[in-house]
Amino acid sequence: MDxxxxxxxxxxxxxxxxxxxxxxxxxxxxxxxxxxxxxxxxTWAAHYADHHVLNISRQAATSAMARELALHELSHMAxxxxxxxxxxxxxxxxxYLALTGRSVERRKLVHCYQIANxxxxxxxxxxxxxxxxxxKLVYFLESQLAAALADRPTPPPxxxxxRLTTAADPEITAVNAAFALAxxxxxxxxxxxxxxxxxxxxxxxxxxxxxxxxxxxxFRSLVDDPTESDYRKALVDVTRxxxxxxxxxxxx
Numbered sequence: 001m002d003x004x005x006x007x008x009x010x011x012x013x014x015x016x017x018x019x020x021x022x023x024x025x026x027x028x029x030x031x032x033x034x035x036x037x038x039x040x041x042x043t044w045a046a047h048y049a050d051h052h053v054l055n056i057s058r059q060a061a062t063s064a065m066a067r068e069l070a071l072h073e074l075s076h077m078a079x080x081x082x083x084x085x086x087x088x089x090x091x092x093x094x095x096y097l098a099l100t101g102r103s104v105e106r107r108k109l110v111h112c113y114q115i116a117n118x119x120x121x122x123x124x125x126x127x128x129x130x131x132x133x134x135x136k137l138v139y140f141l142e143s144q145l146a147a148a149l150a151d152r153p154t155p156p157p158x159x160x161x162x163r164l165t166t167a168a169d170p171e172i173t174a175v176n177a178a179f180a181l182a183x184x185x186x187x188x189x190x191x192x193x194x195x196x197x198x199x200x201x202x203x204x205x206x207x208x209x210x211x212x213x214x215x216x217x218x219f220r221s222l223v224d225d226p227t228e229s230d231y232r233k234a235l236v237d238v239t240r241x242x243x244x245x246x247x248x249x250x251x252x
Contacts, residue, residue, distance in 0.1 A: 001027050007035025008058055013066035020067075021074045024131050027052070028081055031074070035061045045073045052077045068128075068136045075127035076120065085231035086123040091116040094232060098239040108243045111172040115242055118179040119235060122222050125183060134189045138196065141180040145199045148173045149206075174207035175215050175242060182219030214241065 001018045005011040014033050021027075033054045042060045046053040054073045060066060079087040095112055129137070177200035184190050190197075204212035218238050223230065 002030035003033065004030070005033040005035065007033075007061070008037075009035040009056075009061035009066075013061070014054075014070045017067045017070035017074060020071060020131050021078075025074075025078050025127065027074070027077055029077075031077065033070070043069050043073055045076050047077065047080045052080070065136060065140060068132065068140070071132055072121075072124060072128050075124040078127055079120070079123055084123060085226050085228045086120050089228065089232055089235060091235075094235040094239055097232070098236045099243055102244050104243045107169065108171075111169070111175070112239050112243055114172060115175060115238060116235060118176070118219060119222065119238070121179075122183060122186070122219055126186075126224070129187050129189075134184075134187065138184060138189055138194075141183070142196050142199065145173070145177055145180055145196070145203065148176065149199060149202055170203070170206040171210050171242075174203045174210040174212055177203035178212050178215035179219050182216045185216075186220050209245070211241070 001022055003014060003018045005014050011033075018031075029048075029051050031052045031054060033056065036055055036057050038057055043054065043056045046055070054070065054077075056066075056069065056073075060069055063069075076087065091113060094116065095109070098112075099109075125137070180196060181200050184194075184196065200212075204210070215238070218234070218241075222234065226234065
């Protein structure tokens with residue numbers, strides 16, 4: 001893998017992530033890593049015709065999670081190269097199909113982008129968890145959810161950035177908690193006594209109008225290799241369920 005790091009951080013975590021990734025996968029296009037000074041934009045990836053870009057904050061690049069964050073973004077790049085429907089489907093198109101003719105609060109519209117990103121993350125982390133230990137990812141999910149429950153306001157990240165919470169909004173926090181449990185249950189990472197369950201149930205209690213179990217089931221049961229049509233329908237359905245509170249199936 002051709003991976004180059006530019007910016008104020010050591011390349012070691014990124015090279016280590018590449019080494020782990022290459023035990024099972026490979027990327028055709030080169031990867032350029034840019035370490036940024038803005039601490040509020042943790043990580044996000046961009047895909048071009050002949051290369052990938054991984055942007056990461058200096059704070060994240062020098063943290064204990066640096067290797068795992070980089071590995072996660074490499075997994076997104078792999079999904080992009082294989083043209084997986086989760087990474088080719090336009091979020092804007094799905095929102096249009098789900099919400100045309102409906103009145104939706106702006107905050108919920110913003111949250112829909114985070115939900116779409118969760119669905120991408122499920123498929124990226126299917127790769128991540130096949131090549132790396134899960135301990136740090138579980139801790140990351142736990143700590144992010146605990147922070148949201150403690151109501152610590154943070155600036156909203158980019159819609160495609162690697163962050164579990166967008167703000168301390170109880171409704172999206174409940175959906176984020178459903179995503180976290182769905183991911184760990186999909187891969188059998190924790191038992192039912194893990195603290196993540198207590199945090200998730202607290203988040204669900206704070207948002208009684210959000211069908212927590214339904215969102216967890218939707219995320220956990222995403223099929224491994226969906227068709228473009230199947231994935232579009234799943235994204236439209238989950239978006240509509242959150243934004244307008246209906247689980248009615250989408251017409252393809």
